[in-house]
Amino acid sequence: MFKDRNEKKTDIASLGEFGLIDHLTKEIVHRQPTTVKGVGDDTAVIDAGEKYLLVTKDLLLEGIHFDLTYYPLQHLGYKAISVNLSDICAMNGTPHQVVVGIALSSRFPLEAVEELYRGMYAACEKYNVDLVGGDTTSSVQGLVLSVTALGMVDKDKVVYRSGASENDLLCVSGDLGGAYAGLLVLEREKAVFKANPEMQPDLEGHDYILERQLKPDARLDIVRLLADIGVKPTSMIDISDGLASEIKHLCKHSDTGCAVYEEKIPIDQATYDTARSFKMDPTTYTMNGGEDYELLFTIRPDDFEKVKNLAEVTVIGHMSEKNEGIRLITRSGPVVPIEAQGWDHLKRKSD
Amino acid sequence: MFKDRNEKKTDIASLGEFGLIDHLTKEIVHRQPTTVKGVGDDTAVIDAGEKYLLVTKDLLLEGIHFDLTYYPLQHLGYKAISVNLSDICAMNGTPHQVVVGIALSSRFPLEAVEELYRGMYAACEKYNVDLVGGDTTSSVQGLVLSVTALGMVDKDKVVYRSGASENDLLCVSGDLGGAYAGLLVLEREKAVFKANPEMQPDLEGHDYILERQLKPDARLDIVRLLADIGVKPTSMIDISDGLASEIKHLCKHSDTGCAVYEEKIPIDQATYDTARSFKMDPTTYTMNGGEDYELLFTIRPDDFEKVKNLAEVTVIGHMSEKNEGIRLITRSGPVVPIEAQGWDHLKRKSD
Numbered sequence A, B: 001m002f003k004d005r006n007e008k009k010t011d012i013a014s015l016g017e018f019g020l021i022d023h024l025t026k027e028i029v030h031r032q033p034t035t036v037k038g039v040g041d042d043t044a045v046i047d048a049g050e051k052y053l054l055v056t057k058d059l060l061l062e063g064i065h066f067d068l069t070y071y072p073l074q075h076l077g078y079k080a081i082s083v084n085l086s087d088i089c090a091m092n093g094t095p096h097q098v099v100v101g102i103a104l105s106s107r108f109p110l111e112a113v114e115e116l117y118r119g120m121y122a123a124c125e126k127y128n129v130d131l132v133g134g135d136t137t138s139s140v141q142g143l144v145l146s147v148t149a150l151g152m153v154d155k156d157k158v159v160y161r162s163g164a165s166e167n168d169l170l171c172v173s174g175d176l177g178g179a180y181a182g183l184l185v186l187e188r189e190k191a192v193f194k195a196n197p198e199m200q201p202d203l204e205g206h207d208y209i210l211e212r213q214l215k216p217d218a219r220l221d222i223v224r225l226l227a228d229i230g231v232k233p234t235s236m237i238d239i240s241d242g243l244a245s246e247i248k249h250l251c252k253h254s255d256t257g258c259a260v261y262e263e264k265i266p267i268d269q270a271t272y273d274t275a276r277s278f279k280m281d282p283t284t285y286t287m288n289g290g291e292d293y294e295l296l297f298t299i300r301p302d303d304f305e306k307v308k309n310l311a312e313v314t315v316i317g318h319m320s321e322k323n324e325g326i327r328l329i330t331r332s333g334p335v336v337p338i339e340a341q342g343w344d345h346l347k348r349k350s351d
Helices: A016-025 A073-089 A110-127 A178-195 A207-214 A220-228 A243-254 A269-277 A282-288 A301-307 B016-025 B073-089 B110-127 B178-195 B207-214 B220-228 B243-254 B269-277 B282-288 B301-307
Strands: A035-037 A044-047 A051-061 A094-104 A130-138 A144-154 A169-173 A235-238 A257-261 A295-299 A313-320 A326-329 A335-337 B035-037 B044-047 B051-061 B094-104 B130-138 B144-154 B169-173 B235-238 B257-261 B295-299 B313-320 B326-329 B335-337
Touching: A016 B110, A016 B130, A035 B130, A044 B094, A044 B130, A051 A073, A051 B094, A051 B130, A051 B144, A073 A094, A073 A110, A073 A144, A073 A220, A073 A235, A094 A110, A094 A220, A094 B044, A094 B051, A094 B144, A110 A130, A110 B016, A130 B016, A130 B035, A130 B044, A130 B051, A144 B051, A144 B094, A144 B144, A169 A243, A169 A301, A178 A207, A178 A269, A178 A282, A207 A269, A235 A243, A243 A257, A243 A282, A243 A295, A243 A313, A243 A326, A269 A282, A295 A301, A301 A313, B051 B073, B073 B094, B073 B110, B073 B144, B073 B220, B073 B235, B094 B110, B094 B220, B110 B130, B169 B243, B169 B301, B178 B207, B178 B269, B178 B282, B207 B269, B235 B243, B243 B257, B243 B282, B243 B295, B243 B313, B243 B326, B269 B282, B295 B301, B301 B313
Parallel strands: A094 A130, A257 A326, B094 B130, B257 B326
Antiparallel strands: A035 A044, A044 A051, A051 A144, A094 A144, A169 A295, A169 A313, A235 A295, A257 A313, A326 A335, B035 B044, B044 B051, B051 B144, B094 B144, B169 B295, B169 B313, B235 B295, B257 B313, B326 B335
């Protein structure tokens, strides 16, 4: 009411999430000598004296990031914690504390909030992390979760997105595409349920992919495993937006290209079968399905012997000169450029 | 859709914000040796080696915490930062970094987000703080801001809510009630504007109280001033929910009572005049108006000489035995118990 707002208006969606962040932070100034790394990696890095402190935060909004029609609140609480811890892991760090902000409308009874907290406490217990504070308030509509995770890493152990070199091997933990497969099954059953509320949802046989979607884990075990076998990744990121998007981040920050072999990309049989049942290419799930929260990292070529027999780590390609581009060597032979069609939350609304 | 939700339902508003937090965190377990202080003070306190790390977060939601009808986005950005830094100050610490999460609907153009960031950067510059990361996403409706602030404090300098003793002097920085007076003027002009959009808002002469509401500052200057004159408060809290509510927090955590002298409570003439023009008791503004973000603290009696001539610090009472209660000695003589009718965001909706 107090000023004329008929000024220039640029649609945010035209920039995309990463474009918007780049635009807003391009002129950022660091004044504190303790700020080691600001915007632009999985976490901020702060010099805490003996070690580096890692800080990350995520906002999760009902209707954007989760659908309470099928999302059990306990799983949601668990996931809100674990996806933030995943960012700490992606810096090769160990999570120690979380701070939680919750806003909720009057439609949520105390029992619902208790269920949410049960999930958060379960994640805290699993990862040996303390919930140390937060903020609880009301919302006009829906549930908003804001989690900040804190972790520590030895100064000589921190891993950025920017450390990969030509010929480094590109590795991924676990398998990919499962969370997206689970989401599609849930969305399908929701549609069936909406059409006929008497129908029971048919989720049988989908346990694995449903858990991948509803209750993902942070791969702290991989961080510890790599430390145990004496491998320090040269670069690392967690896969929240899909493999293609994360590979592009590593290449951009490390100033390299990359070659990925389609046949090497790990996919669970359940994910593969789901893709086929939806008449989709399973590789689309692994490349562009979001929310797997696996770790994508590079290692020096001479560390290959140490990782080659690990059940939970797969070498899927190697870094190359930047001008060779970011390429997928397909199963059938042709080489195609990798395009990220990842999980851009700023664009999802207009889908 | 996947489970029967017809279970027991307890209305959250029946617990209130503090009751809800107490309920959800009463069985909290700390597993990390670095967790010094969890839920229950202005910030969490984490052992970072040489110093203590302070961490706090706030969620700010459109329609609950701010009204964009009259809230300039630049001021909102400034305030979102400064109110979090205020919590760091309340632990006697120095803020160093902030992490910002923003969710916004498609009605916000890029230019609006830029304005918001301009305000945040202005606050960062003023307090010599770095914006080091965050999360940007879309919302179904409205603007959500989530700010996490990080600060440091020497281990022997940290001040909790719990350190006050009988006979300690109760002090407050600045003056109180101004932010609430500013809010009432803005709400009045909004009502006038809604009734007749041709009317220009009449804000003249209200600069001081409007700034108190729209662009509050964190009292880092007071933290530094007290350090300079060699006074370490015995307990401290920032005034976000009104003096009455904060006094009760200090007394509860310190296990004391308190006597406050109405005539000593600092109030600006503009605040006083506004209260009178609304035909309200100015003391209601100072006791129960929220968002002043001044510091409320106690000092040892023998530090009185050091603070008595400070323009920005006022001694308003003293701590007493717990069983003497929390009392206001009114200007006219009678002693009344202090009741907090503060800023409970969980209850505001049903106002």
